[in-house]
Amino acid sequence: xxxxxxxxxxxxxxxxxxxxxxxxxxxxxxxxxxxxxxxxxxxxxxxxxxxxxxxxxxxxxxxxxxxxxxxxxxxxxxxxxxxxxxxxxxxxxxxxxxxxxxxxxxxxxxxxxxxxxxxxxxxxxxxxxxxxxxxxxxxxxxxxxxxxxxxxxxxxxxxxxxxxxxxxxxxxxxxxxxxxxxxxxxxxxxxxxxxxxxxxxxxxxxxxxxxxxxxxxxxxxxxxxxxxxxxxxxxxxxxxxxxxxxxxxxxxxxxxxxxxxxxx
Amino acid sequence: xxxxxxxxxxxxxxxxxxxxxxxxxxxxxxxxxxxxxxxxxxxxxxxxxxxxxxxxxxxxxxxxxxxxxxxxxxxxxxxxxxxxxxxxxxxxxxxxxxxxxxxxxxxxxxxxxxxxxxxxxxxxxxxxxxxxxxxxxxxxxxxxxxxxxxxxxxxxxxxxxxxxxxxxxxxxxxxxxxxxxxxxxxxxxxxxxxxxxxxxxxxxxxxxxxxxxxxxxxxxxxxxxxxxxxxxxxxxxxxxxxxxxxxxxxxxxxxxxxxxxxxx
Numbered sequence: 001x002x003x004x005x006x007x008x009x010x011x012x013x014x015x016x017x018x019x020x021x022x023x024x025x026x027x028x029x030x031x032x033x034x035x036x037x038x039x040x041x042x043x044x045x046x047x048x049x050x051x052x053x054x055x056x057x058x059x060x061x062x063x064x065x066x067x068x069x070x071x072x073x074x075x076x077x078x079x080x081x082x083x084x085x086x087x088x089x090x091x092x093x094x095x096x097x098x099x100x101x102x103x104x105x106x107x108x109x110x111x112x113x114x115x116x117x118x119x120x121x122x123x124x125x126x127x128x129x130x131x132x133x134x135x136x137x138x139x140x141x142x143x144x145x146x147x148x149x150x151x152x153x154x155x156x157x158x159x160x161x162x163x164x165x166x167x168x169x170x171x172x173x174x175x176x177x178x179x180x181x182x183x184x185x186x187x188x189x190x191x192x193x194x195x196x197x198x199x200x201x202x203x204x205x206x207x208x209x210x211x212x213x214x215x216x217x218x219x220x221x222x223x224x225x226x227x228x229x230x231x232x233x234x235x236x237x238x239x240x241x242x243x244x245x246x247x248x249x250x251x252x253x254x255x256x257x258x259x260x261x262x263x264x
Numbered sequence: 265x266x267x268x269x270x271x272x273x274x275x276x277x278x279x280x281x282x283x284x285x286x287x288x289x290x291x292x293x294x295x296x297x298x299x300x301x302x303x304x305x306x307x308x309x310x311x312x313x314x315x316x317x318x319x320x321x322x323x324x325x326x327x328x329x330x331x332x333x334x335x336x337x338x339x340x341x342x343x344x345x346x347x348x349x350x351x352x353x354x355x356x357x358x359x360x361x362x363x364x365x366x367x368x369x370x371x372x373x374x375x376x377x378x379x380x381x382x383x384x385x386x387x388x389x390x391x392x393x394x395x396x397x398x399x400x401x402x403x404x405x406x407x408x409x410x411x412x413x414x415x416x417x418x419x420x421x422x423x424x425x426x427x428x429x430x431x432x433x434x435x436x437x438x439x440x441x442x443x444x445x446x447x448x449x450x451x452x453x454x455x456x457x458x459x460x461x462x463x464x465x466x467x468x469x470x471x472x473x474x475x476x477x478x479x480x481x482x483x484x485x486x487x488x489x490x491x492x493x494x495x496x497x498x499x500x501x502x503x504x505x506x507x508x509x510x511x512x513x514x515x516x517x518x519x520x521x522x523x524x525x526x527x528x
Contacts, residue, residue, distance in 0.1 A: 005272055006313035012276035013319055017336070031317065049270035053295065055277055072281070103431045103454055109419040111412055112282075137402045138423060142409040148375055149410075155373040159402060167367045190367055 007032050008042050015046070015058070015070035020126075020152035024067040043068050071126060072150060074119045082116040083248070083263040090232075090249070091259045102254055108139050108203055108231070118146030120248055121201065121229045125151065128226045131196040132156055134218065136185060136210055140203035143231060147201050156198075158214060162186035170220070174213035185213055192218070197226045205230040205247065208240035215242065232261070271296050272306050279310070279322070279334035284390075284416035288331040307332050335390060336414060338383045346380040347512070347527040354496075354513070355523045366518055372403050372467055372495070381512055382410030385465065385493045388510055389415065392490040395460040396420055398482065400449060400474055404467035407495060411465050420462075422478060426450035434484070438477035449477055456482070461490045469494040469511065472504035479506065496525070 011028055028039045047058040054075035058068050074082075086107065095103045107113045121143075130151065135144035136158045148155040162169040166188040176183045200214055215225050233247035234254075246264075253260040275292055292303045311322040318339035324332050338346075350371065359367045371377045385407075394415065399408035400422045412419040426433040430452040440447045456462075462482055464475055479489050497511035498518075510528075517524040 005269055005309050006316065008269055009272050009276045009310045009313035010317040010319065012273045013280040013314060013317075013334075016277040016280035017319075045269045046273045049273035050277060052270065053274040053277075055274065055281075070277075097428065097431050099428055101428050103429065103452070105421070105430060105452060106418065106454060109409070109412070109421060109455075111409075111416060111418075114409070115413065138405070138421060139429070141402070141405045142419065145373070145375075145378070145406040145409060146413075148373070149379065152375060154370065154375075155406065157369070157373060157402060164361065164363060164365050165367065165403070166369060167361050188367070188369060190370060191373075 004038070004042065007034060007038070008045055011039075011042055012046055012049075015068070016072075018152070019056075019070050019072045019150050022061060022067045022069045024065075027067070072119060073123055074116070078116075079120065082113075082120075086113060086117075087249070087261060087263060090261050093257065093259060096254070096256060096259060100254055100256075102251075102259055104203075104232075105139055108143055114142045114146050117231050117248055118143055118150055121147050121246075122150035124229060124246055125199055125227045128199060129197060130199040130226050132192075133199050133201055134158065134187075134214055135201050136160075136214065140201060140231075143203055144201040147199070147229075151199075153199075156187060156191035158185045158187045158217075160185065162188075166190075170217060172213050172217045174209055174216075176207070176209045183210070183213075185210070185217070187217060192221055192223060194221045194223070197224045200225055200228045202228075202230045204232050204234070205240070205242075205245060206234045207237055208242040208245070211245065212241040233264075268302070268306065271298060271302070272309055275303075275306055276310055279332070280336075282416070283320075283334050283336045283414050286325060286331045286333045288329075291331070336383065337387055338380070342380075343384065346377075346384075350377060350381075351513070351525060351527060354525050357521065357523060360518070360520060360523060364518060364520075366515075366523055368467075368496075369403055372407055378406045378410050381495050382407055382414055384512055385411050385510075386414040388493060389463055389491045392463060393461060394463040394490050396456075397463050397465055398422065398451075398478055399465050400424075400478065404465060404495075407467055408465040411463070411493075415463075417463075420451060420455035422449045422451045422481075424448065424450075426452075430454075434481060436477050436481045438473055438480075440471070440473045447474070447477075449474070449481070451481060456485055456487060458485045458487070461488045463491045464489055464493070466494045468496050468498070469504070469506075469509060470498045471501055472506040472509070475509065476505040497528075 025039045050056050056072035132153050133148040133155045145155050168189040169186040171186040173184050228245035230247045232249045234251045249261050251261050289303045314320050320336035396417050397412040397419045409419050432453040433450040435450040437448050492509035494511045496513045498515045513525050515525050
């Protein structure tokens with residue numbers, strides 16, 4: 001590496017691409033054939049730059065197994081813009097579907113929106129010391145995976161139908177809050193470990209029945225749910241089957257002619 | 265922003281977090297209250313640094329709507345390490361499940377592996393001028409979304425069962441190559457546009473029946489499939505129902521006592 005500026009450039013890219021991953025200073029020393037003191041100086045420059053622009057902080061972990069990690073955050077202006085844009089998109093009446101539904105699958109499959117919502121959620125739970133993320137297929141998977149990526153945690157996907165490739169599974173039957181239909185959810189035994197801590201991420205919470213079912217299932221394995229978040233929570237029913245969740249948006253009204261949604 | 269080094273640090277983070285997204289120089293001028301010439305100089309430093317370390321290139325697009333974008337690549341050493349680690353994980357015989365299956369769902373839900381495999385695929389198709397990525401639920405979704413993220417494209421998820429929240433859907437019935445079972449796949453009409461170009465990404469190809477069904481369905485809408493990739497392709501059956509696909513790994517043998525897999 002030719003000079004300090006180029007070293008900083010490459011270091012920033014590595015850190016930014018791998019959020020919440022701890023890199024030893026030694027890793028960068030070898031990468032750039034540079035002295036430890038130089039890498040420390042570079043880290044200080046990066047730390048200041050990231051804070052000035054509001055894109056996160058560099059955390060230093062002391063000790064033999066220490067190093068630096070990048071904990072991203074979203075600048076206030078970017079957050080405002082994202083929420084405004086998503087609100088406009090979601091309240092577009094062409095999204096209204098028959099039967100009181102709305103089409104939003106595209107927003108949960110577009111990297112800019114998915115990563116933006118995931119970043120907001122990741123900031124809520126960065127201190128929660130979760131061991132893994134859980135979600136239920138299908139629509140929330142990209143969002144949950146993006147949160148997992150930002151927090152550098154594995155994801156476990158609960159499935160509606162278990163597959164042969166899941167190996168042994170745990171299943172739970174429950175009544176979905178909205179339709180009062182009997183639903184099944186399965187989680188591969190290999191995906192979870194007793195006594196760990198989970199974050200539950202979903203795209204949409206209506207009655208909370210699905211999330212409650214996940215929490216109940218995790219509870220059977222002494223897995224503590226240390227956070228629950230959805231991108232959108234429906235205002236109705238006001239009495240949910242779960243509490244303590246967080247949401248980015250509240251769906252206030254959805255009729256055949258109107259969608260009202262607001263950032264929480 | 266205090267100085268040039270800090271400006272470079274912040275610029276790198278923004279570029280690295282948003283691969284294949286075009287940023288006008290004006291965007292950075294405003295972010296840092298800096299002159300255009302300074303931003304151009306910074307971009308040149310970053311370009312050189314990324315190339316030296318092998319983490320990608322900075323592409324300059326000329327003209328009024330031009331700017332710079334980051335096209336990531338994986339350094340050769342990182343690729344070798346990733347493939348070695350994944351091969352070791354996948355050939356672990358504790359992954360063997362009854363009936364000739366293997367448990368690999370965890371690898372497709374771990375950010376480091378998912379992003380690594382996605383990066384390899386993204387490099388294959390960075391010049392393919394695709395408009396969107398398509399996958400079939402469930403296990404391949406994080407991988408497909410990661411490819412979508414790296415290429416900055418939207419993802420369309422074909423579902424096994426269509427949902428009310430998908431709106432109007434197109435469905436296709438097909439015989440799955442391996443089990444000869446009748447399967448259904450649906451794609452929301454709102455997800456696709458006639459005359460566009462698609463990349464098909466899946467976790468596993470056995471006979472190729474599922475991928476063929478996607479291609480057939482897309483063909484009905486004059487959507488050109490400009491690339492097909494799977495993380496793993498099964499060596500058997502050797503005669504697939506599709507051709508022209510790429511894979512990262514080939515599964516050579518899977519019995520009750522042995523898994524053999526190799527990087528392609």
